[in-house]
Amino acid sequence: MLQFSFWDILSNLLIATQWTIVLSLIAFFCGGIVGLILLFMRTSKIAALEWFTKIYIEFFQGTPLLMQLFLFFFGIALFGFEVSPWAAATLALTFWTSAFLTEIWRGCVEAIPKGQWEASSSLALSYIEQMRYVILPQASRIAVAPTVGFSVQVIKGTALASIIGFVELTKAGTMLNNATFRPFLVYSLVALIYFCLCFPLSWWAKKIEGRLNVAR
Amino acid sequence: MSYKLQFAELLPYWNVLLYGLAFTIVLTVVSTVAGIAVGTAGAAARTFGPGWLGRVVAVYVELIRNTPFIVQLFFIFFGLPALGLKLSETTAAFLAMVINLGAYSTEIIRAGIEAVPKGHIEAGLSLAMSKWEVLRHVVLNQAFRKIYPALSSQIIIVMLGSAVVSQISAEDLTYAANFVASRNFRNFEVYLLAALAYLLLALLTRSLLRALGRVIFKAR
Amino acid sequence: MSLVSIRDVRKSFGTNEVLKGVSLDIAKGDVVAIIGRSGSGKSTLLRCINGLETYQSGSIVADGIEVAGAATNLRELRRHVGMVFQQFNLFPHLTAAENVMLAPTVVNKVSKAEARATAAEVLAKVGLSEKMDAYPSELSGGQQQRVAIARSLAMRPKVLLCDEITSALDPELVNEVLRVVEQLAREGMTLILVTHEMRFARDVGTKLVFMHHGKVHEEGVPKEVFAAPRTPELQQFVGQVG
Ligand SMILES: Nc1ncnc2c1ncn2[C@@H]1O[C@H](COP(=O)(O)OP(=O)(O)O)[C@@H](O)[C@H]1O
């Protein structure tokens, strides 16, 4: 039987960590783009668009991420496509992320005083222009902290991709555990690596938030 | 699309799914109550307790908040037996949930406590109340009122997160869905149904908590 | 024998010495008005008397209890030394009566019924019998401050400390609070008041204390001190405020 040293375990976990990071980045950025589009729809004052986003958000915030992964994984197959855990994980995490980011950002947009909308519309700016030039520049300032904070949730969310067979940090941990029978060591290391990824972001988010509160 | 969704094939398994749903509900209720108790104690320790205890609690909170729930669950279920602590699937699931919600609610409740004006605490102290009496009668009530919405959202997030306990074979709704899927191979239908059940549960929990909040905090 | 005896108290926040050797004797029934510029240490002195702040040297004895940091039986001390704050600090989740009843039930283990009777009595004294079941948010500032006074009175304190209790009030609400304090003074309650109401200090006070840079700069009978301030600092202060 193959023998694994501590360093073998650690290096294998770190290699898998790359995939956790890649998946997190893709989910976060794609989710951010989708989220921004949804944000425009959600605040558009066009009833149909608002309703669509509301239901979208309700679904992705009101069901387990794990279920979403399953649905994408098996849903893609229904269309006769080859199912890859990679595609299912990317799609599910993107949509899930976008729903949360939209809600976070909507809160920031709504924190901007009504007078800003009124002043900008009295300058004949269109809705898109109001958002682009007046509202978003102000809202983005207060959005940074909760957005960074949510990136931690995205990283932790990618751990669920392991369940549909995507080999990232958690899946690697499970595989190494099966090979080495050293669950305490393996899962401690897995937890530690996640902590090293997430804690700096949590800390940074808190710092920005604190600074904003002082500034106000 | 040639595929036809066939929900009828789920019918024979209704009792399995219902059992899973009940398990998820009980798991959520129990871990909510216990988790908030842990969170209250943790928050009290961080704000009113001795410094060393506050630091211990802070480490607990950060460790939990910065690692995925599934890893916490695996650590408890697979890792702890290596230290001689063998837990059943169900016990491990409940324990992981309580520990998880405990950490989040510690942080939420702490924020609520810190939002209580210092003057109220001093007023309580100057009325000869002890620190703990002030905490109990003056601070916590106000703090909970303030953070109730945040705590409610967290409860729902944790409820949805509980789907993961199926991975250690704790028999929750997701486990039931997996089981049914493995029998009739109607994966998509089963998971869609389960997802909708979770959605319904989330909506129900939200309105229930809202109503409960109105009753508890009716006084203004 | 004095009810509160303050001997050469020194208190610093870090390197900032705020009380630089304060001594005061307060007898039963005294109404002490403490005046002085903002930052002269008035609040800090008051807070030291009931143990909300600790001090570095000197001694404070209130009602026979030495106020000395962690060793003090603060609970016993505070049962006899009440305090009313500038910002009222009513508990917003409790009604006026519940605010008043809290300490008697929690600290003195008095029954709810008895506490309610006490609350009715002290709230009547401050003229708020009809507001027993109102929440603080339903009361004006002056009413809130009177509830706060009643809340302290329910513990039957031997001394009442009042820190600028009318400073947060709209001018038209100041008098209703001052009248309550005047009534207490007439009934013989020992009061230590930090105040900017010079006329009130002169008419109601039995003793005037002018604090300046963390020291008792001048003290005496209010009418005499106001009529003829000895130090240029008090002259200037009275000139500005009066
Ligand atoms: N908690 C504190 N920490 C640091 N400095 C303080 C604190 N409280 C008061 N001080 C300082 O002590 C001095 C006296 O304050 P205070 O007793 O409130 O004055 P007053 O009530 O006469 O206006 C001020 O310079 C103030 O800045």
Ligand SMILES: [Mg+2]
């Ligand atoms: Mg002051």
